[in-house]
Amino acid sequence: MAELVGIFAASHGPIIGRNWETMPRAHRDKLAAAFDEIGRRLKAAQPDVLVVVSPDHWVNFFINNLPAVCIGIGDEHDGPPEPFMQKVYPHPVLKGHAAFGMHLLQTALDNDFEPALSHRLRLDHGACIPLWRAGVPPDLPLVPILVNDLEAPMPSIRRCLAWGRLLRRAVESYPEPLRFAVLGTGGLSHSIGEATMGWIDEKFDHACIEHFQNGEEQALDDFLTRALPQTGNGAHEIRDWVVAHGAAGGTGFELIDYFPSPETLVGAGFASWKLPASNAGSLNQRSRQ
């Protein structure tokens, strides 16, 4: 049977890709160190497949057809379409893992989740900046889960936790003896294209980290449901961290680094989760009440 061997999360502001060579050296070094640590831990986990949980920045979807969650079930996916990303991450085709993608999709449907599916997704800077900076081998098969973090209404935090538990169940029921890692991307707070653009809400970010560390899923749900409408719009990407947190069983959060990054307009957060013993439990029950 397959096993979950690593769970990680990292910010992905596009300016990291666009201005990597020109941003102040000290700040770039700080970002690089955090991404390097994610990469070190991820490689040490020796995954055979990486599930990337990321938003779609109007690359695959538009408001005429906008899934809450879409699973990439293809053998291949397209690399980033943004010209600035193609310069730093020149991988036009990324390897998928169709068999696990289909298993995850079927597991979802069997458990009353109804995601969209795609046989070929384009992975924008949201997925590819962490892949690039963490030095994830470009031939590592990916199974993308794209979550609508950009346009209201968005999936509830409660549902994102349940998605994480579902993901864990899918891994643990996959018959091949493969090693799986999860990478949630985005956040922490940022504000894009709105009246508060550039605002990094450190108070929100620290509270968020504290809730992940405490591991109380109900408290995390309550906090995010209340706080997300009051902070910058980019913070909605925390849903991808929440899926990762759910996959970890709501425990084991370990902050690698956090610092406000006005140079890239995000509260830059980097984390991994220590993995508990296999115990997905009921998908609709919280791991800790």
Added chain:
Amino acid sequence: MTDYWLSKLFFDLQHDPQLAGAYRADMPSVLDRYQIKPDVRRALLDDDVAALSPLVNAYLLRFYFQIRGMPEADFIARLHAMKSGAAPAETARHG
């Protein structure tokens, strides 16, 4: 309130470099291909960030003004000028 055709214009410009080139060269002729309302068309021709902001996803808005060649600092300054009149619940709607 989301304006579908304005959103569609911004989405198409993001995905089609040729269309973006045509838009830079001749905005009115590209706008004629979309069902853009007269007041929205005027806001586009005036680069009126504040008027367009409530009508479209914030990320699409940012990308549009990059296509328009507006320096990001200028774009941010225009957004910040909206602060006094912005309703937090509305601005938070678009993630």
